[in-house]
Amino acid sequence: MNDTVLVLSIASAIVTGTPILLAALGEIVTERSGVMNLGVEGMMLVGAVAGFWAGRGTGSLLLALVVGGIAGALLALVHALLAVTLRVDQTVSGLSLVIVGTGLSAYVGTIGDDPLLQSASGITVSPLFPEAMRDLPGVGPILFGHDIVVYISWIAVAGAAMVLFRSNVGLSLRAVGEDAAAADAAGIPVVRYRYVATAIGGFAAGVGGTYLSLAILGTWQEGLTAGAGWIAVALVILAAWRPLLALIGAYVFGALRGLGFTLQIADVEVPSDFLAMIPFIAAYLIVIAASANPRWARRLKGPADLARPYAREAR
């Protein structure tokens, strides 16, 4: 039966890691364009509240994801306005997004005659593949046991990798992030690319937040992301801005978040507060270890023009 524990743990890590993966994937696209958006946590929260509201109203998971994504994208566009057009400090702008997102979601979730808080979503998230496939020994639960969103995220990872590294659009996007002046001179619309990339990042974070509330938690509560957005921001750096590495990293963090479940089955007793710390300690240690290793650190530099606003007529 130990096999089953491992298999179930991996399967659960995949589900738990999916919101982080989606958010990190979006942030990779954003940062590849040279915009650093630290507001992932805020965008996930806003996505979650909008998505939960839409899901509760319509009963459709896909519609909820789209609405959550659009809400995240709208908040991201505020960051784009500040960071790209008004050229304010992107760190400060991103942090302001976190606070706005936290406040907005908390407020929206508690107002009205029938607040979202403590209400049921009425959505059941079911696995995509038939039971026969899910019950295959070993690979079944890991490959076929999930709901549609997990598979969408896999397609998104492959798509992001293809677009970023194999397409003209990706070449242009990376050029904007590496050297905005060079991209501009080559005729690439820098501002448009940055706005779109930022909106994509917000959309992905919003979808991640919606999935977290509807499919994983099943309820809406204030501050439900509990740092998942920040883990996603750290993951972007640790994955060296590469979608495939982000997939692996997200599942590792998913496993760490789900460690309590695994340890419970394995009969190991660890105080829950320490379990809650583990993903954050891991992220902390990995960031430092990565910076300490020169070869790794050189890869961790990120796009050369990251967080640098671009103004054409600056002399």
Next chain:
Amino acid sequence: MSRGVRVQPRGAVRPGIRLGIPLAALVAALVAGGLVLLAAGNDPIEAYRTMFDSSMNGVNAWTRTLTLATPLTLTGLAAAIAFRMRVYNIGAEGQLYMGAIATSGLALWLPADTPSLVMLPAIILAGAIAGAVWAAFAAVPRALLGADEIITTLMLNFVALSFMNYLIFGSMSFWRDPERPVPQGLALPESAELPILSGRLHWGIFVAAGAAIGLWLLMQRTTWGFDLRTIGDSEAAARYAGMPVAARIIVVLGISGALAGLAGAVEVSGVTGRLDPKSLAVDIGFTGIVVAAVARTNPLGVVPVAVFLAAITTSGSSLQTVGVQSEIVLLLQGLIFLSVTASEFFVTNRVETPRIRLRSAPPEPEGAGA
């Protein structure tokens, strides 16, 4: 032939603009908040009047506001000094918890009959040191390896929060009151309580005000502050001038952590009287970032901004009486943060539309290279 909007740097910015534009942004944020209230079916005028009455109208209201403004000033200063150097310590929240843990721990450990004159300086210093040490976990890797301090300070917040929760809710620790079945921190001895001025307002306010003035002097008037301002503007220029950049980063993050730890210390010693995670984990550290940003990292500006944001925050509970969800105050803080941040662009740049732009003066003798 010229179309669209023209943007020109203002150059030397007059004080009227430097103050006026962020103030206009603040008003804009309040108007936006009012529109949200309106959309939710509330009366914004009534809501704002209620907020004003409960936070700024009368001695009791002011006492409540200033009590919260005390730790907010300290976390605001913590963020301001680091942000000024473009080192982003967003770990004030965790450093505050660690300060609170150290202060309460030492107060409980020292004999209860230790005189206040010894007890208070000792425990408050302990809080500051604990905050600094917690910040050092991010500062040293940042200075020596270049490890991203935004990520590390933030991760350390979650670790500190879980640790504090563990001490009270997760274990029968030294900090927990063994008598009570419901988890609660052990009350500090009377000698460890900061003297009260009025209501719950305590002497910590002098600590906060003193820190603001001291920090301003340090930044503006000393060679050490000269280093900080240079590093914040351009690390390359600072290295060129021979400034010890790594050492300054460690010390500034240390001071930043100490200020946040101080906030935790005065909260424990002046307000909660015990290690009480529920009343400590109320985003004082994060709101400090808002304070610093709105005050444009000026230590003297931190004080009024902290008071203003404290007023908004404390009035949240009174809003329930007029049927407004108290969560609106979080949204208001965010809107103010966002709007004042955006206004920075209009402080440093003049934005002209073609119609009102005047024909410019003839060229000056020196040529403009393009």
Next chain:
Amino acid sequence: MSDPASAVGTPGGAAVLAGRGLTKEFYGVRALDEVDFDLVAGEVHGLLGENGAGKSTLCSILAGLYRADAGSVLLDGEPLELRSPIDAGKVGIGMVYQHFRLVSSFTVAENVALGMKRRRTSRRQLETEVAELADVHGFEVDPTAQVWQLSVGEQQRVEILRQLYRGARVLILDEPTAVLAPQEAERLFEAVRQIADQGRAVVLVSHKMREILGHTDRVTVLRHGVNAGSGITSDLDVTDLRQMMFGTSDHDPAPRRDSHHEDAGRPVLRVTDLRVTGDRGVPAVHSATFSVGRGEIVGVAGVAGNGQRELHEALAGLRAATGSVVIDDIECNGRTSRQRAAAGLSYIPEDRLGTALAPGLPLDHNVVLKSYRRPPHSRLGFLRRRRIQETTEDLTDAFDVRGARKGLQVSLMSGGNLQKAIVGREVTGPHEVLVTAAPTRGLDLAAAGAVRDHVLAERAAGRGVLVFSEDLAEVVDLADVLLVMFQGEIVGRFARDEVDVDHVGLLMTGGAEELT
């Protein structure tokens, strides 16, 4: 000659590209004032003027990078709305900027294809196309190489290839020879002639009259943002051009005075077996050994990217190195930049805004950037603001620094005034050696002359001076001893009277083996 209308008219053939009444201002300073300009297919058109005369501004408007405040651009006689370089590229106008606009982590082929509309070509196919195009024009470039690995001359060829690949009808080259060795410049001119012979129009921007006279068909001269005249090159000589450029035909640099310092010649900077590693972790300077004597100017010539930057940064203590650096008899290797300054080193880096100056801070802060810890600028750790103010005023008076206002961030001041302030800061106060990189780059003639005079004054005062410059003419003019750097090595050393510019140029491009 000041009236453009009196200039020689357009020769046979209609203008492919023209500017009418082009005007552009930056921060209240008029960089371009009602300039007319005509360009004909098949010609190489020289655009001449000193730094700051408005050449780059004019080109940037023609290439869609800037929008003119007034005036119009005509293509084949039709008014043209250029909102961006994209618009310019679409109608076949391509520009090669002085500072290359290449993504250094991308390959040559990727840079050539960058920003082109969707075309279904594989990476392999693209690389073949780029290689073929390069062959046609006699450019030797490896399409799969990453740009950061290329020399400056090769990068320039990539820029030109990129414009040709997009089918540019008009090619604008902004100061293309500023960064090249003489022999590389000759190769460039040959390529330019060939490009024009294909029926394209080429604008060649320069502030060097000899280049314009030797390699263009027609010339337009700008002075203080005004069209100071144009004409057929073969009808003009140096005197005419000088008249148009400066409004006067006599223009002689200040005479050079010899140092009569008592210690003249005694080494004040001795560098032995210095090895420096570059940013990418590869060796950038291999075993440099030389010395600078009192009252002596040592010049270092070389094409950009051959280890000069790493060398002077290592001398200043901004970059780790092995070997020995002795400043005024004090061994300084391993010491901090502040200790080196105390030993007598003054240093003017290439990068003014960002390294030599903190761009967002006002002038008074920057004037005391290195002396703020010493009396009279501070006491017991407290700054003395009045003394700092006095020092700033003294310096702006003595070095003719204009445009500073209280609280004005220096990034909004002009390059010439900034460089004068930097030079003033570095030559005031105790020091024995001055190391300076690209001291006059981008400055107009008056500012460049002032900086040059200060460098000569240092020499006359018996200090050692080390000048790095990519401008061969400048460094030859200044140096008592000329060193040549190529790929991190000092490949040549010449006394002032032995300097042969052709020989130096050959060494700069790796021709050492052929000679020995």
